[in-house]
Amino acid sequence: xxxxxxxxxxSLLHFCNDPAFDxxxxxxxxxxxxxxxxxxxVAADDYDKLLSTLPAGTTVHDWxxxxxxxxxxxxxxxxxxxxxxxxxxSGLLPWLNTYTFPTEGRFDDEAHATEVADFFLAELLxxxxxxxxxxxTVHPQSVNAFFGRSHALNLRMxxxxxxxxxxxxEFLLDTPESSARDSETLINRWHNKGRQxxxxxxxxxxxxxxAQLKLAGELASQYPDTYIQTHVAENTxxxxxxxxxxPDSRSYLDVYDRCGLMRKRALYAHCIWLDDGxxxxxxxxxxxxxxxxxxNLFLGSGLFDFxxxxxxxxxxxxxxxxxxxxxxxxxQTMNELYKxxxxxxxxxxxxxxxxxxxxxxxxxxxxxxxxxxxxxGCEADFIVLDPQSTPLLSRRSATTNSLxxxxxxxxxxxxxxxxxxxxxAGICVHQRSAWI
Ligand code: GUN
Ligand code: ZN
Numbered sequence: 001x002x003x004x005x006x007x008x009x010x011s012l013l014h015f016c017n018d019p020a021f022d023x024x025x026x027x028x029x030x031x032x033x034x035x036x037x038x039x040x041x042v043a044a045d046d047y048d049k050l051l052s053t054l055p056a057g058t059t060v061h062d063w064x065x066x067x068x069x070x071x072x073x074x075x076x077x078x079x080x081x082x083x084x085x086x087x088x089x090s091g092l093l094p095w096l097n098t099y100t101f102p103t104e105g106r107f108d109d110e111a112h113a114t115e116v117a118d119f120f121l122a123e124l125l126x127x128x129x130x131x132x133x134x135x136x137t138v139h140p141q142s143v144n145a146f147f148g149r150s151h152a153l154n155l156r157m158x159x160x161x162x163x164x165x166x167x168x169x170e171f172l173l174d175t176p177e178s179s180a181r182d183s184e185t186l187i188n189r190w191h192n193k194g195r196q197x198x199x200x201x202x203x204x205x206x207x208x209x210x211a212q213l214k215l216a217g218e219l220a221s222q223y224p225d226t227y228i229q230t231h232v233a234e235n236t237x238x239x240x241x242x243x244x245x246x247p248d249s250r251s252y253l254d255v256y257d258r259c260g261l262m263r264k265r266a267l268y269a270h271c272i273w274l275d276d277g278x279x280x281x282x283x284x285x286x287x288x289x290x291x292x293x294x295x296n297l298f299l300g301s302g303l304f305d306f307x308x309x310x311x312x313x314x315x316x317x318x319x320x321x322x323x324x325x326x327x328x329x330x331x332q333t334m335n336e337l338y339k340x341x342x343x344x345x346x347x348x349x350x351x352x353x354x355x356x357x358x359x360x361x362x363x364x365x366x367x368x369x370x371x372x373x374x375x376x377g378c379e380a381d382f383i384v385l386d387p388q389s390t391p392l393l394s395r396r397s398a399t400t401n402s403l404x405x406x407x408x409x410x411x412x413x414x415x416x417x418x419x420x421x422x423x424x425a426g427i428c429v430h431q432r433s434a435w436i
Pocket of ligand 2: 078324
């Protein structure tokens with residue numbers, strides 16, 4: 001061990017697999033010690049086992065009574081929509097036209113984009129989210145603003161310029177050629193710079209011509225370790241519209257498939273109105289369905305079909321989708337995820353939901369071994385959860401009888417107040433200052 005070792009004593013929770021399919025997947029240490037050095041995990045085990053291995057003089061930070069987990073991973077969120085979170089509309093398409101497009105129009109101003117990016121990143125960290133897959137706007141300067149701030153904070157983030165060349169206000173439109181050129185310039189500037197990754201980001205089929213989607217697909221094959229992110233099959237009016245715009249495609253998902261946009265690191269938001277053929281195609285191409293429960297309920301889009309996803313082994317991950325989503329908190333997102341599951345007869349265990357928010361997210365992003373767990377060598381992105389963070393959660397936590405019940409209470413009753421501290425690459429980037 002090197003001399004700059006730091007150690008954190010608390011209960012430790014992380015996963016080595018999906019607990020829905022592996023009964024040994026949950027790794028729990030009631031009195032645990034997380035040991036880090038140079039921003040990476042050295043060890044995570046029982047306090048008693050590790051104490052004697054620490055170099056003399058190592059500071060042991062005492063978080064007893066708290067639970068340390070890997071930082072949460074939000075696999076779909078829009079930073080330019082921070083200011084319109086919780087805006088009323090009668091469904092997706094009116095919401096886009098009334099709130100989303102006007103607010104995104106302001107991001108041609110890099111100073112405005114930087115101010116929003118700063119607030120957005122602080123809000124992620126306050127909620128314990130250390131990695132996110134983020135939409136910017138059509139403006140390249142919105143991407144430079146975002147990555148500039150994220151890189152300065154040394155956060156591991158994924159982001160990209162929205163590509164949209166039709167069916168939106170003039171001030172938000174690019175062209176197939178300009179969008180491909182701008183995206184490539186941004187890839188060269190930001191992809192794999194420090195902890196930043198680029199996502200090729202055609203907004204959704206209705207706002208992209210076939211020519212634009214094809215150029216996006218070409219970029220995706222030219223830069224195979226970039227991400228792809230888009231929306232699919234969120235809302236029935238949208239699905240109908242896509243059928244009219246692309247009459248030759250077998251399904252909405254097939255529009256993207258034909259353009260070479262399905263592969264590892266492709267993130268498809270919502271996936272509510274897919275059929276089994278689509279789900280099988282998602283699985284075969286290792287594309288990921290990013291499930292956005294607060295958004296789907298808020299916009300009345302529909303209920304994600306977990307049983308259908310599991311039956312065909314469709315990869316899934318968890319996301320807030322702010323500003324269609326109504327909370328930055330992945331705990332609140334678990335709360336609504338659970339209820340969506342209940343509406344189709346599924347009981348989602350809390351351990352599965354915590355897995356989805358940590359190692360599951362890392363796997364969806366092909367970042368297992370880098371983030372999402374306390375395996376040796378992983379980056380030390382971690383959070384300190386407080387089961388006593390509110391009077392009600394404290395009272396409920398006192399009567400839980402198992403780890404599952406405690407985690408379930410955190411998912412149902414926890415929020416930003418539950419995040420006592422957030423660490424990124426071993427550095428404290430948020431500490432909750434007051435009890436409210
Ligand atoms: N479909 C296309 N754009 C968007 C967006 O910004 N939010 C959501 N929820 N769905 C979309
Ligand atoms: Zn979205």
